[in-house]
Amino acid sequence: MKTTQNILKHIRSLVPADRKVRIMNVCGSHEHTIAFSGMRTLLPESLEIIPGPGCPVCVCPESDIINAISLSTRDDVILVTYGDMLRVPSKEGSIRSRGRNYRMITSPSEAVALARSNPDKKIVFFSIGFETTTAPTAAILETGVPDNLFILSSHRLTPTIMEVLVKDQEIGIDGFIAPGHVSAIVGANAWNVFSEQYGIPTVVAGFEAESLMLGITEILIQLKRGMASTGNVYAGVVRPEGNVQARAIMDRYFEVADVNWRGIGHIPASGLELRDAHAMKDARKVFGLPEIKESHIPGCLCGTIVLGKAYPSACGLFKKACTPKTPKGPCMVSMEGSCNIWFKAGSA
Amino acid sequence: MNYIEIGHGSGGKLMRDLIQNLFLKYLGSEELKPLEDAASVKIGSAEAAMTTDSYVIRPLFFPGGDIGKLSVCGTVNDLLVSGAVPRYLSLGVILEEGFPLESLEIVLKSISESALAAGVRVVTGDTKVVEKNKCDGLYINTTGMGEIARQLPVSNVSAGDAIIISGTVGDHGTAVAIARHGFDIQAPVKSDCSSLTDLIIPLFKIEGLRWMRDPTRGGLATVLVELSGAAGLGIEINEERVPVREDVRFIQDMLGYDPLYLANEGKAVIVTSSESAARVLESLKRHPLGKDAAVIGKTTAKFRGVRLKTKIGGERALEMLEEEMLPRIC
Known part of the structure; x- marks a missing residue:
């Protein structure tokens, strides 16, 4: 508690009096800690901590969800995916409400086991997420999967979306808190581009409130000194080079692709698809899945919220028509979605 | 056409609304109306x-x-x-x-x-x-x-009273979640399921005892929100003082649930006058089921609702969650 108070004092002394400072986090677990610790109630008003695109469930394209629903209605298919994906709404409903043959899994190895125990079915693993979930999917491919297991890849790259945000003047980011888990894979060096090319201090932080506040402190120190570099207050877990072996395996199976982000749109070189050499595992190719045009959810601000252009509380549906029980937009579904976190953490 | 949803049974807001709007419409006897745990x-x-x-x-x-x-x-x-x-x-x-x-x-x-x-x-x-x-x-x-043995209506509760929890929260919800989902978690978390007879009866003779509730479905947070509404008072809770087992906290962090909202089956939330808090605590701690008992907060007239002072000194509101957190665990 004493340490916390000291860090807070330091933060207050570093915040400039004459302007707003906007620091963005890009990790649902970071936002969870910030919201549940009531951190914002302790920070000076001129310091804004903005939740950015930290929720892979929220940015997964509607097209992939609709394709997943339709795959699950085939008699010869069992669709498997992470729990939150079952509840994400689309214009065709959710996998849980409209799908037929689907299972929730908590790790890709369960998909392998299911494929082995159901040799007469085609198991489609709807694999989504940032670098942290790509690595385990690549790992099962590396160790070998049965012929009846296919991957519907909806993986997204964190550094690419952050670069999109930096270029968007409307958001105006002064500093980034870089995600702890993603950094463990991509390495702290992956964020050098932000300080070197855009002059934005970027600091990797862990998941305790103190770690996040230390990260914020370091960003503020850099801003005060008029400098920018990559910092790392989570060095016990995150190495500068990251997990080289995991990245090598990911690279063997996945290649960078131009993909859609829900609510945001088409972003070049921002996703991962299976390489052509593994086309026989690629559900998109094997099942000839179409690209379906995204629909807009009336009143829903998810796309704006994901980009850090609005807080969940600015949405007219928030806590009214849209709740974790009846989510209208994807950000209310996952425990990593800003709207879900803000709903559960309550307001101060 | 409206239908029953699983959340109607989760002890939260949906259930409250169902009881108020439908059950009490037809069954509003004097004994039922207060909606206490027992009539x-x-x-x-x-x-x-x-x-x-x-x-x-x-x-x-x-x-x-x-x-x-x-x-x-x-x-x-x-x-x-x-x-x-x-x-x-x-x-x-x-x-x-x-x-x-x-x-x-x-x-x-x-x-x-x-x-x-x-x-x-x-x-x-x-x-x-x-x-x-x-x-x-x-x-x-x-x-x-x-x-x-004692009449403990919610009207007993007044501003400045102490709020005590008789032990760690979230054990039952966690143990059942692990057993149900077949998570491969090697943790010695057991349900706290036990009768509180020997723990509670000695409290009946303590004068400042005001009100009690067992935080089952919906957990500690839901009981506090209900108490705040029924007593017309604010409640201030100090997160650091709420006892949570280390392994329960870890597992719930992983699953994304808040121990404050998880079911307990062998705990009591006890409101006493601030003067009697020490006596109540001492009595609870004499029994093995009450060894982790703690004063976790107090009632206040300064605001309405429940405010949680977080470990780092921040603040957030605890509200009635309408979501089914872990269905059918009690």
């Missing part, structure tokens, strides 16, 4: 406390208990927190065709042991069998009757 009833000149509860937990057997033990402890605890000494239980059993007799015997043995420990006698019962797939193995309903 005060009069038969002739004799007064008694009466409560009922149904148990549909899945799985039937979980670390730290089973549906039999739960069906005794849950009902007994409802009587105790209402200020009554539990005396008699009824036992209604709904069995599914094909249910193993051996399992039934284990459950009945558990009921017998739990009733003995809780100081109640099963005095009447009913058994029904439904066709295969018409219920989930076994459902139990118990009704409890007890002798009123």
